[in-house]
Amino acid sequence: MSADGQGRRHWFDDEAGPVVRPYAMTRGRTSSQGQHRLDLIAVVVTEPHADDPEADHMLAPEHVDIVELCRDAPQSVAELAAELDLPIGVVRVLVGDLVDAEFVHVNRPVPPAELPDESILRDVINGLRAL
Amino acid sequence: MIFGRSERGKPPVEPVTLKILVAGGFGVGKTTLVGAVSEIRPLRTEELLTEAGRPVDDTSGVEGKHTTTVAMDFGRITLREDLVLYLFGTPGQERFWFMWDELSEGALGAVVLADTRRLEDSFAAVDYFERRSIPFLVGVNCFEGAPRYPVEDVRQALDLDDGVPLMMCDARDRESVKEALIGVVQHAMAYAADRRQTVTT
Numbered sequence: 001m002s003a004d005g006q007g008r009r010h011w012f013d014d015e016a017g018p019v020v021r022p023y024a025m026t027r028g029r030t031s032s033q034g035q036h037r038l039d040l041i042a043v044v045v046t047e048p049h050a051d052d053p054e055a056d057h058m059l060a061p062e063h064v065d066i067v068e069l070c071r072d073a074p075q076s077v078a079e080l081a082a083e084l085d086l087p088i089g090v091v092r093v094l095v096g097d098l099v100d101a102e103f104v105h106v107n108r109p110v111p112p113a114e115l116p117d118e119s120i121l122r123d124v125i126n127g128l129r130a131l
Numbered sequence: 132m133i134f135g136r137s138e139r140g141k142p143p144v145e146p147v148t149l150k151i152l153v154a155g156g157f158g159v160g161k162t163t164l165v166g167a168v169s170e171i172r173p174l175r176t177e178e179l180l181t182e183a184g185r186p187v188d189d190t191s192g193v194e195g196k197h198t199t200t201v202a203m204d205f206g207r208i209t210l211r212e213d214l215v216l217y218l219f220g221t222p223g224q225e226r227f228w229f230m231w232d233e234l235s236e237g238a239l240g241a242v243v244l245a246d247t248r249r250l251e252d253s254f255a256a257v258d259y260f261e262r263r264s265i266p267f268l269v270g271v272n273c274f275e276g277a278p279r280y281p282v283e284d285v286r287q288a289l290d291l292d293d294g295v296p297l298m299m300c301d302a303r304d305r306e307s308v309k310e311a312l313i314g315v316v317q318h319a320m321a322y323a324a325d326r327r328q329t330v331t332t
């Protein structure tokens with residue numbers, strides 16, 4: 001981001017405010033990095049050995065937040081975006097970095113068409129009934 | 132999530148996740164429906180868009196592009212420790228339909244909400260899911276003061292295929308929303324069974 005304010009007109013508004021830093025950080029990289037885009041319900045799980053992400057100076061505070069959030073309870077990409085108040089595109093890039101650095105792994109959702117049998121759907125129905 | 136790491140250092144459960152979409156025109160009750168069953172208050176996530184209405188995928192030079200954001204609500208229902216259902220309210224405006232493409236990929240199915248005072252607002256959603264062979268159910272949200280029509284008339288007005296379930300619902304009522312969601316999953320099961328038949332015969 002240029003310091004003189006050029007090109008900021010559509011960027012530095014109230015809505016976009018908080019995303020400036022992370023986007024500046026992720027600038028120059030695409031969210032896909034040749035792999036499939038992370039689904040909104042893909043689940044991010046912190047690796048057990050990632051116990052001190054803050055010691056890694058390559059990581060931004062937002063990276064560390066993700067590692068910590070997903071340690072106790074794995075979280076979906078959508079939940080991370082809402083929790084950290086970051087656009088989904090930014091979360092995808094950050095998670096991609098963390099996967100590359102082996103701090104986290106990602107479980108991609110199984111498309112319903114590829115479910116091995118109907119038992120999961122039956123479980124969903126029973127679960128909804130029991131709510 | 133409500134399931135914390137156990138004291139003994141057991142690894143956390145990695146749940147299977149599924150999603151159901153909630154579609155329909157502005158003010159039809161999508162956010163209300165999500166809120167009625169979600170265990171978390173409906174959350175909003177944002178996607179950054181270029182002016183052309185495409186998601187900002189390549190973050191290079193994003194500051195020079197005209198950007199805007201689109202928000203969508205979502206909710207979560209933990210059915211079991213290892214099974215989580217997410218609900219996503221689709222953004223209303225048609226210019227955000229690329230978001231629908233992303234949301235509907237891998238979706239179990241959808242609820243299309245309809246308001247009898249302006250059924251035409253639901254045409255686009257019905258059309259969308261039909262074209263993509265995504266199983267969906269129509270929930271007629273019964274607003275006070277809205278005229279009640281026989282189910283058959285609503286079906287006809289929406290030009291629904293015979294196989295598409297239609298039910299009256301109240302997006303504010305948890306039980307009613309549960310019924311609608313169960314209806315979607317049952318329909319998705321029947322749909323999958325049908326497709327298997329077509330493949331094997």
Ligand SMILES: Nc1nc2c(ncn2[C@@H]2O[C@H](COP(=O)(O)OP(=O)(O)O)[C@@H](O)[C@H]2O)c(=O)[nH]1
Pocket residue numbers: 155156157158159160161162163164220272273274275300301302303
């Ligand atoms: N009477 C009645 N009002 C509803 C119902 N569902 C939603 N509403 C109201 O309709 C308004 C719009 O609902 P909202 O969920 O924000 O619609 P959205 O734009 O589709 O997300 C809110 O004031 C709701 O309280 C319903 O089933 N019955």
Ligand SMILES: [Mg+2]
Pocket residue numbers: 161162163204220
């Ligand atoms: Mg809404």
